[in-house]
């Protein structure tokens with residue numbers, strides 16, 4: 056078996072399962088700190104790993120500022136000792152009070168959340184009231200992805216001013232997530248990212264001209280991380296990649312310049328050979344996320360040329376001229392196309408060290424509720 060993930064005790068392991076390789080995770084964290092120039096320039100996103108253990112590994116590497124998408128993730132981060140948590144999500148409805156209760160429960164953690172309109176801003180003010188202490192309010196800018204955020208302009212300026220004046224909140228800077236940065240060519244990617252950052256910096260200047268402060272800019276995900284990491288003349292710029300820590304085949308294929316190592320591998324077994332050219336694995340969409348498109352959903356290591364033809368709840372079916380290489384029971388290692396939603400499908404993951412599985416970690420923030 057030529058690939059680097061071979062496990063000497065694989066025969067004992069149930070499938071389908073997901074295996075994390077902490078030695079590789081540590082390398083990805085260290086490489087990211089090195090690329091950023093300092094751990095203080097990082098604010099990694101916890102949605103990829105959702106675990107206490109990886110949070111602690113990042114803390115050990117000096118990464119004290121973290122980002123998350125759910126209140127459960129925020130609780131796991133605070134409970135693991137993270138001193139600075141940004142909920143990179145707008146609060147609406149009862150999540151305001153709930154976020155406030157979380158801030159009350161963890162008084163040693165600094166909390167902030169996003170807003171992009173008066174409704175989410177007011178909900179954040181409710182959170183601060185519930186917490187009984189000030190919370191950070193970071194404006195979410197729509198820098199071209201068109202998923203959330205307010206476009207840069209007069210309305211955004213007025214909204215930022217409104218945040219600065221809201222009792223219980225302090226205006227905490229600018230959030231610029233660019234999930235539409237997808238250029239494979241590193242130079243093209245850098246030029247695109249520089250364009251986004253320049254518009255954010257120009258907006259920052261307008262805010263400061265009104266006498267308000269912009270303590271930080273939180274920007275980017277994994278594809279744009281090397282670009283933001285290389286920009287050293289913006290001292291308050293924090294980079295917020297998430298996927299990098301486990302990495303996946305999707306990013307690996309799209310961004311070949313990217314020096315991260317996939318640190319999470321799926322184990323699957325052949326369960327059937329329904330036709331002479333088909334092989335069926337126990338790797339349904341309840342164990343590897345149905346994302347991205349079918350043909351890129353999963354990368355089977357050491358497999359012959361094949362096409363994924365169907366993917367249902369418990370079955371992954373491939374078509375290959377070399378189907379007779381397989382028989383039921385054969386173990387195959389696979390890289391997920393998209394690791395983040397795949398992790399969220401597993402309550403526990405196996406941990407491999409020294410070429411064998413030695414334990415398990417709970418994917419703690421997979422739960423929607425922890426205690427708050």
Ligand SMILES: Cc1ncc(COP(=O)(O)O)c(C=O)c1O
Pocket residue numbers: 100143232234275276277278295296297298299
């Ligand atoms: C707001 C926000 N920040 C950061 C990230 C991290 O991006 P990536 O998964 O590319 O590392 C994401 C990913 O979904 C995100 O939504």
